[in-house]
Structures are given as structure tokens and as C-alpha cells.
Amino acid sequence: MKKILLILALAVCATQFMGCSKSNTATPAATVTWSATVAMSAKFEVPAPAGKNETATADLQILSDNTLKYSILVNNLTAGDAITAAHIHLGNAGVSGAVYIPFNGTISGSTVTGTVQLTAGQADTLKNQEAYVNVHTTQAGGGLVRGQIDSKVVFAADIALNGTNEVPSVTTTATGLAIIRMTENKKLYIKVSVINLEAGDVMTFAHIHSGSSTVSGPVVLGFYSAAADFGTLKVLTADNTFYNSLLNDMLYVNAHSTARGSGLIRGQIR
Numbered sequence: 001m002k003k004i005l006l007i008l009a010l011a012v013c014a015t016q017f018m019g020c021s022k023s024n025t026a027t028p029a030a031t032v033t034w035s036a037t038v039a040m041s042a043k044f045e046v047p048a049p050a051g052k053n054e055t056a057t058a059d060l061q062i063l064s065d066n067t068l069k070y071s072i073l074v075n076n077l078t079a080g081d082a083i084t085a086a087h088i089h090l091g092n093a094g095v096s097g098a099v100y101i102p103f104n105g106t107i108s109g110s111t112v113t114g115t116v117q118l119t120a121g122q123a124d125t126l127k128n129q130e131a132y133v134n135v136h137t138t139q140a141g142g143g144l145v146r147g148q149i150d151s152k153v154v155f156a157a158d159i160a161l162n163g164t165n166e167v168p169s170v171t172t173t174a175t176g177l178a179i180i181r182m183t184e185n186k187k188l189y190i191k192v193s194v195i196n197l198e199a200g201d202v203m204t205f206a207h208i209h210s211g212s213s214t215v216s217g218p219v220v221l222g223f224y225s226a227a228a229d230f231g232t233l234k235v236l237t238a239d240n241t242f243y244n245s246l247l248n249d250m251l252y253v254n255a256h257s258t259a260r261g262s263g264l265i266r267g268q269i270r
Helices: 002-023 120-128 240-248
Strands: 032-041 055-063 067-075 083-090 099-102 106-108 111-117 131-137 145-148 153-162 175-183 187-195 203-210 219-224 234-237 251-257 265-268
Touching (some): 032 120, 032 131, 032 153, 055 120, 055 131, 055 145, 067 083, 067 131, 083 106, 153 240, 153 251, 175 240, 175 251, 175 265, 187 251, 219 234
Antiparallel strands (some): 032 055, 083 099, 083 131, 106 111, 131 145, 153 175, 153 265, 175 187, 203 219, 203 251, 251 265
16 A cells, blocks of 8 residues: 555646656747848939938848847938838849838837748848848838848939930930949949930930940940840949949940940930
8 A cells, every 4th residue: 555655646746746847847948040130222213213312221040939020210311201111022133022021110219120920931031032022101112211131232323315415416315324334243224215206217226334424335235135125134243343434433234225325325324
């Protein structure tokens, strides 16, 4: 009888010990496995919103449980403007891509903060593919400020092209827009669109030339070679010489046509 009671007592103690051990075992806290600080600007939007110069910073963290934490601060938000939404979009620095991950957190004044649960595939995409953060406002519904997650944009310009900028000046109804973006990994994104071209004229080439606004300078980069190229985004890998030239030198964009072989419309980059 004593042996039976002793066995029962030991069993109760063992059960209690196991229960205590289980209750004292805490779930490990999720840890940061990836992070990025994204520089954002109105100049990086495609196209850039007219008259906007705001900048922003987005801090992103992916945790070991695939939770994405985000915090965005917009600098110098225009009086009367208000943040309406923020997202991560898929796409390189030269395109406006589709929404990939909505940020449905808290919008407070100039900030957007919150968390979102990612799938393993979404987490992998953010770490390895071309994507950007975009903030939308009442005055810039298509996007006020954006920044690439994959590679920082180091140069951005939207260049108006017209005939009066040619040397000598050209009389034409045609006008154009050159959208140029360069990232720190030396990827150049460039797109030239032309409207109101005279009947019978056909676009032929587009180049970046070296020179100030008063001269006709040599070609330093050719990026279009046929009419069908116009309106399409070209993605090129720049060498060190062109990369440094785009950041520092006097350059201009020149678009040529069959009627104006030396240049139909142009615009100064710097």
C-alpha cells in the first residue's frame, strides 16, 4: 500500500513539473532578417508630378515570421495636401508598376506606419526583385514620392523637348518628353515620347549629346535607332564614363526625324 501511494505521489509531482516546464517555455521573438532604408522623392515618380519637390524616407524591416514593418516620413508636405495611401509596387526605376503590397496601417499627418503579413514568396520578391515604395496624396493621386527598394536612384529628370532648343532653332509643331532615371548600380532608364509630329515626317534616332544649350555637340549615347523605338523604355547599363558624365557634365537629349536629320526637338539635361 505504501509503495502504491509513493508511486502516485511521484506521478503527481512529475505531472506538475512538466506542466510548469511547458508554461515557462516562451515562444521566441521574431527577429529582423532583412531591412532597407529607401530614399524617396517626387522627382523619382514616372512621370514626376508637376511643381512637386517633396522627399521622404521609408524604413522597412522583414522579420523571421515574414512580418513586414514599415515607417514612412514625408518631408515638407504641401499645405492642403494629405496622404491617402501607400504601397509597394513592382517595377524598375523607369516604369509605373502595379501595386504589390498595400500598406493599410496608420496615416497620421506626414507619416505612414504599420505592419503587414507577407507570404514567403512576397518576402523573397522584396529582397531580390525590382520594386519601389510609393506614397499617394490628394494632390498627386498617381504618386507624390517614390523610391526604389532594389537600387537607389541617383539621377532623375523629366526633360521637355522642342524645336526652339535646337541649334539653330527649328520651327515645328512637334514636342516631346524625355524621362531619364539612373540608379547607383549604373542602370540607365530612358524613354522619349513625341507628339504633334508634322504629317509625312517620321522619327528616326534619339541620342544624348555633349554640350551646352548654345552648341551642337557630339553624340555620347545613342538609345533609339528607329521610329518604333519612340515611346518605349530603354534599359541600358552605363559604363563609368557615361555614369559620371550624366551626374556632372553639360548634356542634352536630341530627337531626329527624316525631315530634320540634324535634330527636330531637343532639351537640356544640364
